[in-house]
Amino acid sequence: MRRKRLEDMKSAVSELFELPREIMLNLPKISMIGSNQMLVENHKGVIEYTPQRIRVNSSIGVIRIQGTEMQLKNIAADDIMITGEIKTVEFI
């Protein structure tokens, strides 16, 4: 309960001061260009990688990306760039 209230306050503060939420709340930031490129920032590692399915761990759970001929274009400590035909993005 206490934790929930802290999260709410953080959210309110970041909204008030227009601070980037992904840093304040430690959330993943996902940006996509069409359906061919996807950048996941603030991730917590790759759980599964096949050309058809990629699962990326994050603070809010696992992000599952499904598609065809997907590649990890580059991977660094806090961002992953995925290229290929992306069909679905799910949060599980």
Place this chain on the structure above:
Amino acid sequence: MFFYILWNFLIGYLVIRVEGVSLEKFINLTVTNGIYLWGINRQNYTTLTAKISIKGFRKLHGLSRKVHCRIRIVDKRGLPFIIYRYRNRKMLAVGMVVFVLILYGFSSFVWSVEVQGTESISPEKLIKELEALGVKPGAFKPMLDSFTIENQIILNMPGISWASLELRGSRAILRVKESVKPPAIVDKDTPSNIVASKDGIIHDMIVLDGQAVVKEGDTVKEGQLLISGIIDHSDTIGVRYVHSMGQVIARTWYEETLELSLNEPYRQRTGRKAEIKYIGWDRLKVPYSKEAVEYADYDVEVLKDGFFITEIYYEVEEVYWKSNIKKARKKLEELAEEKVKQAVPRGAKIIDKKVKYDMIESDKLIAVIYIEALEDIGMQQTIVTQ
């Protein structure tokens, strides 16, 4: 992105194939150890290809044992590997150095000289003057001191008030400004008349000072008084002497007679031509495009464009003027006009031209050309008073 690819090419990278069961673990481990991977592509369940920097690969070595993966290098890409491949070919390196040196060496010479800003002085004259001062194709740039050359140009060439020599790349550009002559000082104290310098019909008169003696439409002879400096008017007491000034525009005529023997041959181009193209300099030239020149008689025209020299051979045949009277007339007219124009002073306006032809015994063509011009015929003549 382009610079990123270029940077990778310059420092070199490897394409590796990783074989193992837990490849996701391998990826995560590289990330947490600060090894940068890109272009990751999973071939099948147990194999994966990726690109990695040389530095990263060294760090990877100890890591692979932890996750039980086999890592093999598939390809080595980038400049360091290319250099390594050619390490024993020393002449290649020598060639590169020589190339750079030649490029640098040749760019420190002047290859062309240009002159800008001339009006009445011919650029060729200035180019000749520059050549005497050392600025010519083949001159070594560091030996040229533009400041002294500019000063020398201004000193040596009369009529130039400013000069600037710019060495831009392999070009030497001389910009000049010609000086404007000051107008002649009119000595208003000496009384003078204006007389006609040649025969003509007065077309227009502007009298600024003095008394006009003739009027528009009058025919005047050479030496005739046009504007008098002696003013003797009934309104004034006595005689006044003035320095008369004014413009007397008159119609004048020039005539020239020329003849051409019709039995003489002339050279005429038949329209057939052959071109030989060279690349080179002066006498040192190599043909790269050649057409056969198989004419009995020809004229040569040489065109130069930097290092490209084109020689055009025109086939020529000898034709008698007799066979082409029309052309003979035209030619004669051209010659006559050229000759008569030499007699017309600068500043005169040609308003009419007439050519009359005469044929004598069908072997001589005579052309008489008349030119009518408008010009100032006024000439100062001082009045001698006791």
